[in-house]
Amino acid sequence: LRFYINIAVLLLLLLLLLLYAEVKEGEILPPTIQKLMKGYNKYLRPFFDNGPVTVGMSLDIASIDTISEINMDYTATIFLRQRWTDERLVFEGNKSLSLDGRLVELLWVPDTFIVDSKKSFLHDITVENRLIRIFPNGTVLYALRITTTVACNMDLTKYPMDKQTCTLQLESWGYNINDVMFYWARGNDSVSGLDTLKLAQFTVEDHYTSVSEAVYETGNYPKLIFHFELKRSILYFILETYVPSSLLVVLSWVSFWISQSSVPARVCIGVTTVLTMTTLMMGARTSLPNANCFIKAIDVYLGICFSFIFGALIEYAVAHFCTLQHPDYKNALMVRQDHHHHHSVHHRLCCFLR
Structure with missing residues (x-):
C-alpha cells in the first residue's frame, strides 16, 4: 500500500511540474501570440x-x-x-x-x-x-x-x-x-x-x-x-594537358632530322617522349578514377598523341632494322652522307675565301 501511495505522489508532482511549465511558457509569449496560439x-x-x-x-x-x-x-x-x-x-x-x-x-x-x-x-x-x-x-x-x-x-x-x-x-x-x-x-x-x-x-x-x-x-x-x-x-586543361601533349608529339618528330646512324640520340628521344606521354595519360585518368569505365574526349586526344609518338619510335626501329638487313643500302647512305658533308665543307670554304 505504501508503495502505491509513493507512486501516486510522484505522478501528482510530475503533473504539477508539467502544468507549471506550460503556464511559464504562456507567460513568455506576447499577448498577440498568446491570442493566436489559443x-x-x-x-x-x-x-x-x-x-x-x-x-x-x-x-x-x-x-x-x-x-x-x-x-x-x-x-x-x-x-x-x-x-x-x-x-x-x-x-x-x-x-x-x-x-x-x-x-x-x-x-x-x-x-x-x-x-x-x-x-x-x-x-x-x-x-x-x-x-x-x-x-x-x-x-x-x-x-x-x-x-x-x-x-x-x-x-x-x-x-x-x-x-x-x-x-x-x-x-x-x-x-x-x-x-x-x-x-x-x-x-x-x-x-x-x-x-x-x-x-x-x-x-x-x-x-x-x-x-x-x-x-x-x-x-x-x-x-x-x-x-x-x-x-x-577549358583553359586549365589546355595549359595542363593539351599543350604538353602536343609539344611531346613535336619533340618526337625531331628524331626525323637526326642522322640514322645516331642510334643513342634517336632512341633516347623516342623512349623519353613515350614515357612522358604515358605519365601524362595516367595523370589525366587518375583525376577521375570513377569515370574510367567509359571513353572521354581527353582520352581520345591523348590516345592519338601517344600513337604519333609511339609511331615515331617504331619508325626508327624499322628503318634501322632494314638498314642492318641491307648493307648496300647502308653503304650508299653513308656515301651520300659523306658526299653531302664534303660538299657542305667545300661550299663553306669557298664562301670564306671570297
Missing part, C-alpha cells in the same frame, strides 16, 4: 476542410562549394524561403510579427525536403538559422539556411569540353497534391544569387525553374525543380 492545432494544416494550401517557394544560392565528378554531386549553401497563408493566424494591425526561430515548433509548417540530397544540415551558429514572420492577413514567411550535398548525374563523354545540367528538387514528404500545392513565387526569378557566384572550374550558363508532380504508390506529391547548366572552363 486553440491553434499545429498538427492540422491550414484550410484543412477547404482545399489544398498553396506554398510559394524562393531560393537564394549563397554558394556552390564543390562540384565533384568523382562522387557525381555538388554541395551548396542555400536560403530557402516558403510562404503560405494560415487563416488561423489572422490578427489586427498593419505590422508583421517577426518571431524567434524556436517558436516555429508551435506552428504548422510544410514538410518540404530536398529529393536527391545525400546529406544536409541546418546551420545553428549562434542559433538555428531559421526565420518565422507572420503578417496581419495570416501569411507566414518561413526561411531556412541549409547546406546540402545533392546528387547530379553527369555525362563525362565530352570531358573536359562538357556541359552538365544539375537540379535541385523540392518535394512534400507527406502531403499529396490534395493537401498542399507548391509554386515558384516569382517564376524563373524565384532563384537568385547565381550571377555573383565564382566557381573554380565552371561557369553557370543558364538556369530555369519548373513545376512537376512526383508519382508514388501512395499518391501524387507536389514538386518544384530548379535546373542550372554548368560549362567547364
Whole structure:
C-alpha cells in the first residue's frame, strides 16, 4: 500500500511540474501570440476542410562549394524561403510579427525536403538559422539556411569540353497534391544569387525553374525543380594537358632530322617522349578514377598523341632494322652522307675565301 501511495505522489508532482511549465511558457509569449496560439492545432494544416494550401517557394544560392565528378554531386549553401497563408493566424494591425526561430515548433509548417540530397544540415551558429514572420492577413514567411550535398548525374563523354545540367528538387514528404500545392513565387526569378557566384572550374550558363508532380504508390506529391547548366572552363586543361601533349608529339618528330646512324640520340628521344606521354595519360585518368569505365574526349586526344609518338619510335626501329638487313643500302647512305658533308665543307670554304 505504501508503495502505491509513493507512486501516486510522484505522478501528482510530475503533473504539477508539467502544468507549471506550460503556464511559464504562456507567460513568455506576447499577448498577440498568446491570442493566436489559443486553440491553434499545429498538427492540422491550414484550410484543412477547404482545399489544398498553396506554398510559394524562393531560393537564394549563397554558394556552390564543390562540384565533384568523382562522387557525381555538388554541395551548396542555400536560403530557402516558403510562404503560405494560415487563416488561423489572422490578427489586427498593419505590422508583421517577426518571431524567434524556436517558436516555429508551435506552428504548422510544410514538410518540404530536398529529393536527391545525400546529406544536409541546418546551420545553428549562434542559433538555428531559421526565420518565422507572420503578417496581419495570416501569411507566414518561413526561411531556412541549409547546406546540402545533392546528387547530379553527369555525362563525362565530352570531358573536359562538357556541359552538365544539375537540379535541385523540392518535394512534400507527406502531403499529396490534395493537401498542399507548391509554386515558384516569382517564376524563373524565384532563384537568385547565381550571377555573383565564382566557381573554380565552371561557369553557370543558364538556369530555369519548373513545376512537376512526383508519382508514388501512395499518391501524387507536389514538386518544384530548379535546373542550372554548368560549362567547364577549358583553359586549365589546355595549359595542363593539351599543350604538353602536343609539344611531346613535336619533340618526337625531331628524331626525323637526326642522322640514322645516331642510334643513342634517336632512341633516347623516342623512349623519353613515350614515357612522358604515358605519365601524362595516367595523370589525366587518375583525376577521375570513377569515370574510367567509359571513353572521354581527353582520352581520345591523348590516345592519338601517344600513337604519333609511339609511331615515331617504331619508325626508327624499322628503318634501322632494314638498314642492318641491307648493307648496300647502308653503304650508299653513308656515301651520300659523306658526299653531302664534303660538299657542305667545300661550299663553306669557298664562301670564306671570297
